[in-house]
Amino acid sequence: MDLVSAQVPAGFPETHPNELTEEFYLNMGPQHPATHGVLRLVVKLDGETVKGVVPHLGYIHRSIEKMAESETYVQNIHLTDRLDYLSCHMNNLCLCMAVEKGANIGVPERGEYIRIMICELQRLQSHLLWWATFGMDLGALTAFLYGFDQREQITDIFEDVCGARLTMNYFRPGGSYCDVPDTFIPRVKAVLEGMEKSLDEYADLVGGNMIIQERCQGIGVLTKEKAISYGCSGPVARAAGVDYDVRRDDPYGIYDRFDFDVPLGKNGDCYDRYTVRIEEMRQSMRILEQCIKEMPSEGPYRSKIKTVIKIPEGHSYANVETARGLFGTYIVSDNKPKPYRLKYRSPNFSNVNIIDEVAKGFKVADLVTVLATLDPVIPDIDR
Amino acid sequence: MSFFGTIWDGVGEMFDAIFNGDWSKENQIGATVRGWCGENETLADWINAGISLATLAAIASLSAMVLVYFERKVSGHMQRRLGPMRTGPHGIFQTLADGIKLFFKEGFRPKSADFFTYYLAPFIPMMGSFMILAVIPFDQHLQVANPELGIIYVAAVAGLAGFGLIIGAWGSNNKYSLLSGMRSGAQMISYEVSLLLAILLIVLVSGHTNLQEIIKTQEGGIFNWWIFKLPVLGLISFVFFIITTNAELNRTPFDLSEAESELGAGFHTEYSGICFSMFFLAEYVNMLIAASLATTLFLGGWHAPHPGLDYPGLGWLWFGAKTSCIIFLYFWFRWTFPRLRIDQMMDFEWRFLLPASMVSLLLAGVFMSMGWYIGD
Amino acid sequence: MTEVDKHGSRPQNLGAFEREPEKQDEEKPKQGMIARYCSLIFGGTKSLLTGMKVTIFTFLNPKSTVTQQYPENKDTLEMKERFRGQVIMPHNEDGEHNCTACTLCEKACPNGSINVLPTKNIAGKKILGKYIYRLDTCTICALCVEACPFDAIRMGQDFELATLNKDSLELVLNKKEGRWKS
Numbered sequence: 015m016d017l018v019s020a021q022v023p024a025g026f027p028e029t030h031p032n033e034l035t036e037e038f039y040l041n042m043g044p045q046h047p048a049t050h051g052v053l054r055l056v057v058k059l060d061g062e063t064v065k066g067v068v069p070h071l072g073y074i075h076r077s078i079e080k081m082a083e084s085e086t087y088v089q090n091i092h093l094t095d096r097l098d099y100l101s102c103h104m105n106n107l108c109l110c111m112a113v114e115k116g117a118n119i120g121v122p123e124r125g126e127y128i129r130i131m132i133c134e135l136q137r138l139q140s141h142l143l144w145w146a147t148f149g150m151d152l153g154a155l156t157a158f159l160y161g162f163d164q165r166e167q168i169t170d171i172f173e174d175v176c177g178a179r180l181t182m183n184y185f186r187p188g189g190s191y192c193d194v195p196d197t198f199i200p201r202v203k204a205v206l207e208g209m210e211k212s213l214d215e216y217a218d219l220v221g222g223n224m225i226i227q228e229r230c231q232g233i234g235v236l237t238k239e240k241a242i243s244y245g246c247s248g249p250v251a252r253a254a255g256v257d258y259d260v261r262r263d264d265p266y267g268i269y270d271r272f273d274f275d276v277p278l279g280k281n282g283d284c285y286d287r288y289t290v291r292i293e294e295m296r297q298s299m300r301i302l303e304q305c306i307k308e309m310p311s312e313g314p315y316r317s318k319i320k321t322v323i324k325i326p327e328g329h330s331y332a333n334v335e336t337a338r339g340l341f342g343t344y345i346v347s348d349n350k351p352k353p354y355r356l357k358y359r360s361p362n363f364s365n366v367n368i369i370d371e372v373a374k375g376f377k378v379a380d381l382v383t384v385l386a387t388l389d390p391v392i393p394d395i396d397r
Numbered sequence: 398m399s400f401f402g403t404i405w406d407g408v409g410e411m412f413d414a415i416f417n418g419d420w421s422k423e424n425q426i427g428a429t430v431r432g433w434c435g436e437n438e439t440l441a442d443w444i445n446a447g448i449s450l451a452t453l454a455a456i457a458s459l460s461a462m463v464l465v466y467f468e469r470k471v472s473g474h475m476q477r478r479l480g481p482m483r484t485g486p487h488g489i490f491q492t493l494a495d496g497i498k499l500f501f502k503e504g505f506r507p508k509s510a511d512f513f514t515y516y517l518a519p520f521i522p523m524m525g526s527f528m529i530l531a532v533i534p535f536d537q538h539l540q541v542a543n544p545e546l547g548i549i550y551v552a553a554v555a556g557l558a559g560f561g562l563i564i565g566a567w568g569s570n571n572k573y574s575l576l577s578g579m580r581s582g583a584q585m586i587s588y589e590v591s592l593l594l595a596i597l598l599i600v601l602v603s604g605h606t607n608l609q610e611i612i613k614t615q616e617g618g619i620f621n622w623w624i625f626k627l628p629v630l631g632l633i634s635f636v637f638f639i640i641t642t643n644a645e646l647n648r649t650p651f652d653l654s655e656a657e658s659e660l661g662a663g664f665h666t667e668y669s670g671i672c673f674s675m676f677f678l679a680e681y682v683n684m685l686i687a688a689s690l691a692t693t694l695f696l697g698g699w700h701a702p703h704p705g706l707d708y709p710g711l712g713w714l715w716f717g718a719k720t721s722c723i724i725f726l727y728f729w730f731r732w733t734f735p736r737l738r739i740d741q742m743m744d745f746e747w748r749f750l751l752p753a754s755m756v757s758l759l760l761a762g763v764f765m766s767m768g769w770y771i772g773d
Numbered sequence: 774m775t776e777v778d779k780h781g782s783r784p785q786n787l788g789a790f791e792r793e794p795e796k797q798d799e800e801k802p803k804q805g806m807i808a809r810y811c812s813l814i815f816g817g818t819k820s821l822l823t824g825m826k827v828t829i830f831t832f833l834n835p836k837s838t839v840t841q842q843y844p845e846n847k848d849t850l851e852m853k854e855r856f857r858g859q860v861i862m863p864h865n866e867d868g869e870h871n872c873t874a875c876t877l878c879e880k881a882c883p884n885g886s887i888n889v890l891p892t893k894n895i896a897g898k899k900i901l902g903k904y905i906y907r908l909d910t911c912t913i914c915a916l917c918v919e920a921c922p923f924d925a926i927r928m929g930q931d932f933e934l935a936t937l938n939k940d941s942l943e944l945v946l947n948k949k950e951g952r953w954k955s
């Protein structure tokens with residue numbers, strides 16, 4: 015059997031044959047259950063031990079940034095749904111905020127609350143899906159269904175609010191395209207109640223499980239310096255000890271009104287990334303509870319704007335904290351309804367590129383664990 | 398008419414023997430056959446052998462089908478869903494439909510796979526399962542063969558299944574399969590040690606290697622079963638037995654050789670159709686065998702929990718009930734636990750299970766010499 | 774500080790990284806090896822049993838089943854009011870379409886899925902001739918419905934949009950022959 019391919023794959027330094035062992039290259043993906051999409055990892059293995067990982071991107075490149083130049087700002091919102099489809103409300107919000115900054119559009123009070131609540135619900139939803147797939151990647155298939163059960167209730171709220179379950183296209187410059195229905199607040203309350211119970215159950219089933227702890231603690235350690243130098247953000251960076259959350263340090267919308275903590279990890283290993291995300295869910299629930307108390311029951315949900323939005327010549331930038339990290343939109347405009355150039359800064363691109371640093375020296379199974387806790391969404395990497 | 402009449406009479410005689418015969422002395426089916434053949438004992442042996450083999454094949458395929466169905470149902474209800482619901486009422490024909498589909502599916506062989514090993518591999522685990530099934534004592538007289546070294550025979554043949562996986566993994570010429578094959582090889586060899594120590598403990602305390610004799614030492618109610626008869630130690634070694642058989646069966650949390658989120662499908666990545674279903678079938682028959690062994694060694698085999706309930710000829714009902722409980726335990730483990738990593742699995746075996754089994758074996762010797770038994 | 778500067782991060786945000794770490798819990802006294810071994814075994818067994826408790830309670834509680842049997846429950850399926858299916862063009866009370874062929878929806882559509890072909894009636898007034906809607910390129914973004922000032926189109930409730938014939942995805946909404954039936 016010819017396991018050692020004659021050609022060294024791209025991205026690896028040339029290897030010198032060893033008399034004792036033979037290293038071989040394993041092609042993980044583009045179709046692999048653990049890569050959550052069309053990510054391709056070329057893994058250099060010595061037995062079960064990972065010697066190096068080279069991620070190959072671009073399998074789902076759709077040139078969304080170029081497409082953006084031929085569509086108006088409002089039309090572009092539905093394209094941002096297709097970046098990180100698990101935090102599409104936040105992506106929508108980011109583009110809308112960049113347009114609002116450029117065109118000087120304000121958002122009414124109720125609209126701001128709607129935005130925050132929807133975004134935090136989306137963060138809960140995304141983290142629940144992450145928890146579900148995390149369990150599945152580690153072999154606990156029951157966790158997958160439990161996570162999806164809880165996520166489904168939040169997805170139902172989204173369907174109630176904007177009619178879509180995945181590609182929402184809900185926010186518009188100046189607010190959102192429709193008001194939330196009357197059932198919104200009671201349903202959010204019901205979800206929060208269910209979440210409290212579910213989080214305890216999750217701790218019983220996965221979080222406290224010895225096998226999970228043994229498989230995650232000390233695995234895939236990301237240091238603070240590496241996290242900063244690779245540009246990681248979101249739970250991945252916070253688990254490594256980088257104390258940065260856009261919601262707190264560069265508050266957008268009305269996030270500065272809420273009282274919430276930014277959970278930090280100590281070791282930067284997979285278990286820290288797990289606990290940070292679980293804790294983030296609790297913090298999102300805290301924000302939602304505050305929102306329910308303070309949200310004005312009446313008032314406009316969207317400020318009146320012109321049908322055709324034109325941004326004066328110049329550039330504007332906005333960034334939000336999506337479920338996976340810092341998402342930025344940079345618009346260069348030339349006083350036309352369409353952007354001259356639109357650039358998205360996606361968190362997953364940076365987060366996935368650390369995989370070689372953190373998975374090297376561990377086993378193949380740990381590579382899967384690392385990938386599960388990095389929680390990449392592949393369409394966001396390639397755009 | 399007369400021909401069918403004779404056959405009908407024969408069947409009636411057989412049923413009469415099965416339901417009214419004295420099962421406490423001998424197997425009534427075999428006795429009836431011997432009665433028909435009269436002097437010609439060779440013919441009677443051949444007919445009895447044919448009946449036994451046919452029954453074994455039926456048990457193997459039927460139990461696999463039933464187990465697959467129940468596994469899907471149990472997993473469904475544990476995961477807040479219903480499991481198969483479409484084919485037949487509550488989906489009871491689902492596995493039959495799956496089996497038919499697998500049977501007619503194209504068996505696809507990769508171009509670079511090794512022809513001989515690729516097609517040899519699926520039959521080895523299946524063969525091993527059938528060979529062990531022949532010595533499982535379903536009742537006092539429902540057993541195809543009763544060798545004196547029954548438990549040793551089981552342990553020897555159980556090692557065959559691992560070869561099938563390794564050969565299949567190597568013959569597929571797939572890197573994922575190779576990793577899986579190496580994993581399963583390491584796993585099988587390591588866990589067999591602890592499995593044998595757990596078996597040896599029972600052989601030590603019961604003083605027999607014959608499966609029927611082991612069961613007979615547990616006569617007389619629930620507290621005479623080895624799991625309770627040896628205070629605490631019996632329970633501990635039962636747990637060890639369940640853990641090691643779980644590992645031998647390649648089921649979660651030890652399903653490293655099939656780890657679908659890491660290796661695709663592991664050793665059967667390249668198999669499809671009937672070859673795949675052979676692996677699949679063997680997996681479930683092996684589960685039945687492991688549960689039967691646990692019943693035989695620790696739970697009193699075909700004995701009822703109370704001596705008053707021990708009707709001759711109905712022991713297989715008790716045996717089946719106990720076996721089902723163990724199988725449910727396997728289901729329960731699989732749908733709760735995540736997977737271990739290869740080095741953790743090895744650590745668990747060599748750093749915990751093996752020393753602990755050895756200590757329990759030593760303790761069993763102490764218990765035996767001091768006569769620390771519960772029950773009679 | 775220097776650590777970060779070396780990697781060329783944005784200077785204005787450096788403060789965020791330099792935040793004082795919270796006081797860490799005092800480190801537990803180091804366990805002996807045997808104590809750790811035992812706690813691993815017993816704590817581990819306990820954690821595994823806790824997990825098993827969760828699944829067995831779910832298994833024994835038939836109310837925990839949340840799935841719906843989809844094609845069977847088609848009649849009782851509850852649809853959300855704002856559900857976004859394909860674009861449909863409903864009739865008003867007079868049995869006519871509200872559309873005035875203003876082509877705002879055509880301009881709002883990001884994918885060019887809508888073509889409005891106006892015609893003139895006898896009085897010479899511009900009216901709707903043909904409203905062509907291509908379901909295959911539609912991303913169901915509802916921008917057209919938002920743009921329509923006359924409430925002439927809205928998003929339907931039909932979600933079974935799969936078809937065997939690609940040609941049937943090009944619909945004419947203002948005629949009865951389309952997919953949509955009133």
